[in-house]
Amino acid sequence: MNNIPTDRALPPRIERLHELARNLWWTWQTGSRSIFKYIDKGLWEACNHNPVKMMKQLPEERLHEVANDPVFLRNYDGLLETLDDTIERRESWFVRRYPEHRDRTIAYFSAEFGLHISLPIYSGGLGVLAGDHCKEASDLGVPLVGIGFIYPLGYFKQRINAEGRQEAIYERFDYNAAPIEPVFSHEAGNGPLRFQMNGRVIHLAVWRVRVGAVTLYLMDTDVEENEPWDRELSARLYGGDQETRIRQEIILGIGGVRLLHELGIEPTVCHANEGHAAFLLLERIRVLVQQGLSFDEAAKQVRETTVFTTHTPVPAGHDAFPFHMIEEHFSHYWGELSLTREEFLALGEHPDGYGGKNFNMTALALRLSGRRNGVSRLHGQVSREMWHSLWPEGTVDEVPIGHITNGVHTPSWVAPELERLYSRHLGYDWRLHHDDPALWDRVMEIPDEDLWNVHCELKGLLLGVMRERIRRSWTRDAVGPLRALTAGPFLDPNALTIGFARRFATYKRALLIFSDLVRLIGLLNSEFKPVQIVFAGKAHPADLPGRSLIQEINRLAREHNVAGRIAFIEDYDMRVAKYLVRGVDIWLNTPRRPLEASGTSGQKASLNGVPNLSILDGWWFEGYQQVNGWAIDPGFTAPTEEAQDAADANALYDVLESQVVPLFFDRDSQGIPRGWVRTMKEAIRTNAPVFSTRRMVREYAEKMYIPAIRAAAGRE
Ligand SMILES: *Cc1c(COP(=O)(O)O)cnc(C)c1O
Numbered sequence: 001m002n003n004i005p006t007d008r009a010l011p012p013r014i015e016r017l018h019e020l021a022r023n024l025w026w027t028w029q030t031g032s033r034s035i036f037k038y039i040d041k042g043l044w045e046a047c048n049h050n051p052v053k054m055m056k057q058l059p060e061e062r063l064h065e066v067a068n069d070p071v072f073l074r075n076y077d078g079l080l081e082t083l084d085d086t087i088e089r090r091e092s093w094f095v096r097r098y099p100e101h102r103d104r105t106i107a108y109f110s111a112e113f114g115l116h117i118s119l120p121i122y123s124g125g126l127g128v129l130a131g132d133h134c135k136e137a138s139d140l141g142v143p144l145v146g147i148g149f150i151y152p153l154g155y156f157k158q159r160i161n162a163e164g165r166q167e168a169i170y171e172r173f174d175y176n177a178a179p180i181e182p183v184f185s186h187e188a189g190n191g192p193l194r195f196q197m198n199g200r201v202i203h204l205a206v207w208r209v210r211v212g213a214v215t216l217y218l219m220d221t222d223v224e225e226n227e228p229w230d231r232e233l234s235a236r237l238y239g240g241d242q243e244t245r246i247r248q249e250i251i252l253g254i255g256g257v258r259l260l261h262e263l264g265i266e267p268t269v270c271h272a273n274e275g276h277a278a279f280l281l282l283e284r285i286r287v288l289v290q291q292g293l294s295f296d297e298a299a300k301q302v303r304e305t306t307v308f309t310t311h312t313p314v315p316a317g318h319d320a321f322p323f324h325m326i327e328e329h330f331s332h333y334w335g336e337l338s339l340t341r342e343e344f345l346a347l348g349e350h351p352d353g354y355g356g357k358n359f360n361m362t363a364l365a366l367r368l369s370g371r372r373n374g375v376s377r378l379h380g381q382v383s384r385e386m387w388h389s390l391w392p393e394g395t396v397d398e399v400p401i402g403h404i405t406n407g408v409h410t411p412s413w414v415a416p417e418l419e420r421l422y423s424r425h426l427g428y429d430w431r432l433h434h435d436d437p438a439l440w441d442r443v444m445e446i447p448d449e450d451l452w453n454v455h456c457e458l459k460g461l462l463l464g465v466m467r468e469r470i471r472r473s474w475t476r477d478a479v480g481p482l483r484a485l486t487a488g489p490f491l492d493p494n495a496l497t498i499g500f501a502r503r504f505a506t507y508k509r510a511l512l513i514f515s516d517l518v519r520l521i522g523l524l525n526s527e528f529k530p531v532q533i534v535f536a537g538k539a540h541p542a543d544l545p546g547r548s549l550i551q552e553i554n555r556l557a558r559e560h561n562v563a564g565r566i567a568f569i570e571d572y573d574m575r576v577a578k579y580l581v582r583g584v585d586i587w588l589n590t591p592r593r594p595l596e597a598s599g600t601s602g603q604k605a606s607l608n609g610v611p612n613l614s615i616l617d618g619w620w621f622e623g624y625q626q627v628n629g630w631a632i633d634p635g636f637t638a639p640t641e642e643a644q645d646a647a648d649a650n651a652l653y654d655v656l657e658s659q660v661v662p663l664f665f666d667r668d669s670q671g672i673p674r675g676w677v678r679t680m681k682e683a684i685r686t687n688a689p690v691f692s693t694r695r696m697v698r699e700y701a702e703k704m705y706i707p708a709i710r711a712a713a714g715r716e
Contacts, residue, residue: 008056011067016080021051022179025083025212027116028135028411030419035075039066050118053177087213092141094701101709102143107267108133109147109256109277111248112155112237115211117575118178120154121218123237123538124503125600126311128574129375130273131211132409132600133700136693138212139411142701145265146216147256147277149248150180150207155237158538158571162480164554168541170236180207183217183263192223193262195255198332202230202251206259217259219251238540246321249361250329253279257287269708271307271700272369275319275361281306281368282347286336295338303370304711307704310362310374310401312597313382314507315353320360351389366390366401371704374403375598378621382594404703405619406598407696410434410688413604415582417454421446435694440685448677449670455585455609455680456493462583463491466534466569473570486557488534488567495530495565496664498613499584499605501572504539504546507595511549513588514556515649523656524565529665531656532565534584536572577601582608586660589614590632590648592641606687609680613660615648619691628682630655 007018026032036051037044040062047054066072089095095102112127113119113134122128130146137144156168182188185205192203203225209216221233232240233247240248253272257280260267270280281302288298312318323345334344347367350360366372366387374380380403384396391399411431414422422430425446426439433439470487473479491497502508513533514520523531535553539546550568557566569576581587587605589596589612596618603619606612611629614620624631632655634647663675689695 011064013067013073014063014076017076018055020076020079020083021055022181023083023210023212024115024119024135024179025086025138025210026051028409029079029082030416031075031079031082033416035072035079038072038075048117050177050179052118052179053174056176083212086138089141089143089213092139092213093698094141094143098701098706101706102141104143104269104709105265105267106142106144106269106271106705107147107256107260107265108137108144108271108273109252109280110273111148111252111276113146113148113209113216114574115209115216116179117573119180119209120173120573121149121151121237122574123155123540125598126274128577129406129600132407132412132693133273133697134211134214134216135409135412136697138214140694140697140701141213142697142705144214145260145267146209146211146214147252147259148216148218149234149237149252150205150218150220151234151237151239152220152222153235153239156239156538156541160483160486160550160554160568160570162483164483164486164551164558166539166547166550170239180209180218182206183208185223192225193259195251195258197250197254198329202226202233202255204251204255204259217256217263219255219259221251242321242325245319246325246329249276249319250279253277253281254283256280257283261287268712269305269307269705271309271704272365273309274311275365278308278361278365278368281365282333282337285368286333289337295343298337299368301712301715303368305708306369307371307373307700307708308365308369309404310366310372310383312595313379313386314505314595318360318362320348320350320352320358322358326359363387363390371708372401373704374401376405376619376622377403378594378618379403379597402703404696404699405622405691406600406603407690407692407694408600408603408607409693410607413578413581413607415454415458415608417457418582418608421450421454435689435692435698437689440689443681443685443688446681448672448674451609451680452672452677458582458608459497459585460493462534462579463488463493465579466491466567469569482558485563486554486566486568488569490564491532491534491567492530492565495532496586496661497584498531498533498586498588499580499610500533500588500590501536501569501577501580502589502599502601504537504549505543506545506549507592509590509592509645509648510535510537511552512590512645512649513652514552515646516653519653519657521561523653523661524562526661529661530565531661532567533588534567534569534580536569536576536580538572577604581605581610584610585664586610587612587614589617589620590652591615591617592644593617600691603687603691606683606691609684611679611683613652613655623687623691625682625686628679628686630660 043054110130112122114122114128114131134146152173153170159167161167183206184193192205195202195204203223205220205223207218222231284302285298348359348364350363352358374383383401384399388396426442466488470484470489581604587602587610593615599618602612613630615632632652634651638644638647667673
């Protein structure tokens with residue numbers, strides 16, 4: 001599989017090191033992280049924990065040394081054996097439970113995948129969820145392949161400038177330093193794939209990414225055969241205008257189905273993660289109609305074997321296109337489905353919210369897929385209300401949209417320091433059955449001191465990472481003192497540290513905690529019980545209100561009466577998220593209910609013993625159990641948005657002042673906050689086994705994939 005021409009020759013004894021470096025399995029495998037670190041710790045750090053990059057720079061002598069180092073070789077052989085077992089899937093949950101279906105394929109289509117910072121093809125929660133879904137599918141042996149894009153300019157990197165404003169920087173992606181292998185491209189020796197749609201040809205390079213046993217295929221239009229404007233099509237994630245967006249989505253859905261066929265992969269089930277990929281439904285129907293089925297027969301088959309997950313109750317979060325754009329791209333296409341123009345447009349027709357109608361990708365996906373879900377219990381309910389108009393004959397409760405609550409990939413998000421503590425107390429093999437609630441009951445037996453000490457260590461790490469970033473931007477980019485001040489150099493390791501990091505969409509109300517400055521300042525400047533807040537997050541470059549929230553936080557963070565106690569970390573990504581969710585004391589979330597579909601960052605925090613303080617929305621509506629964190633709940637629904645914001649803010653200050661702060665600072669003679677540690681343990685115990693992708697992917701398999709496979713098998 002060493003088919004990247006630039007891969008260097010290795011000593012034969014360690015030839016498969018390239019495989020370990022290129023399979024993202026290493027990212028959640030403790031042993032492989034340490035094997036790369038062992039080879040060259042300095043280089044490992046310098047390469048930003050990117051083994052592909054590191055492999056290119058390792059000195060020849062060092063490779064020969066480790067090829068003769070028995071300690072290294074023992075780990076190396078052990079890891080490869082485990083990797084081979086993983087890829088074989090023989091002992092996996094899925095194959096043991098459904099041996100008759102082991103050779104089926106489920107194709108998972110997503111516009112973004114958050115797997116590792118060396119592959120910048122995600123913007124936030126949706127992508128990280130897709131990445132975690134793939135990692136878990138590998139752990140469980142679910143036969144999944146992923147379909148998505150390489151975006152050569154990725155999602156933007158965020159800088160906060162001297163005025164406290166967000167600047168978006170697009171850095172070109174280094175193909176040579178990424179964990180990808182060419183499938184269709186000149187590098188692969190076969191040239192790009194031709195994709196034809198409505199009489200136009202677009203050439204696609206295709207790259208393979210290995211995620212344990214799961215393979216991802218990423219399409220890329222940046223090839224020289226394409227016209228300059230077509231090369232740009234996949235340049236940025238969520239970067240273009242509506243025209244770029246529809247063409248990306250045509251490639252994702254229709255191109256993706258054709259790509260799989262070209263690869264000889266015939267998926268039994270397709271899973272559209274979000275409406276972005278909904279055109280895949282049309283293409284699957286087209287293939288069947290071309291084989292002689294009527295549209296209705298084809299649609300019935302496709303419905304039975306397609307899963308669709310909707311991800312947001314925010315109306316603007318659903319892609320919709322004006323009908324003329326659909327006509328322009330699909331006028332040669334609907335005939336191949338045996339549909340008229342009117343019948344075709346009706347598949348996606350939906351009110352546009354301004355008295356007119358347009359072609360809505362979620363409506364299209366909901367009409368044509370037979371297995372539909374929201375991403376938390378509350379979001380399932382909200383989605384049934386939101387899409388009632390598609391099934392007007394029945395009641396809201398009869399709308400056929402269920403829910404599968406999101407989770408996080410436990411091995412990826414648990415801090416190594418805690419992983420070791422859990423191994424000591426839950427059993428060395430806890431990772432093998434980490435969705436068993438009984439296992440987590442043992443967390444209550446961890447000595448308070450041990451858990452508290454690890455937590456303080458992780459908090460120190462976060463503050464250290466922040467200080468190092470400030471030092472670097474001070475020395476390298478010569479940022480001004482005010483910008484340096486707002487990056488958190490004066491954060492106090494003993495203050496109660498609140499973490500708030502997410503996309504800066506207005507419904508997430510990042511400024512809620514600033515509603516009453518007098519009360520906030522009282523908390524921050526308390527002499528004996530000080531509180532501080534760490535913020536991070538990006539606003540989409542076109543989201544002006546979101547961007548002004550960032551600016552406002554950075555402005556407030558410079559005010560004399562709070563300066564030093566409010567910090568904003570630049571460029572929120574999976575790495576920043578990793579340090580934050582384990583390094584703060586409490587995780588704050590203040591969405592305008594019920595607009596948070598699920599949220600997953602709070603689940604990551606819980607897993608690391610960081611309790612949530614959140615509106616009862618999304619996953620926390622299910623997760624909150626009094627003893628495992630706090631609810632921000634005024635106890636009533638206000639008549640207007642403003643009144644609700646005021647009531648929620650008041651409830652937030654009340655719970656901080658009367659419960660959170662006193663409990664955190666209630667120390668015994670050894671300085672341990674016993675009551676707080678108990679809440680930390682409850683957060684871990686109650687949430688870790690439930691809000692994980694282990695539980696989530698099993699649910700997708702049992703409720704969605706297997707019934708779909710059975711329906712397909714029934715017709716064969
Ligand atoms: C987990 C994660 C998210 C999702 O967090 P929410 O709680 O859904 O806002 C977003 N971005 C990054 C980088 C993450 O790691």
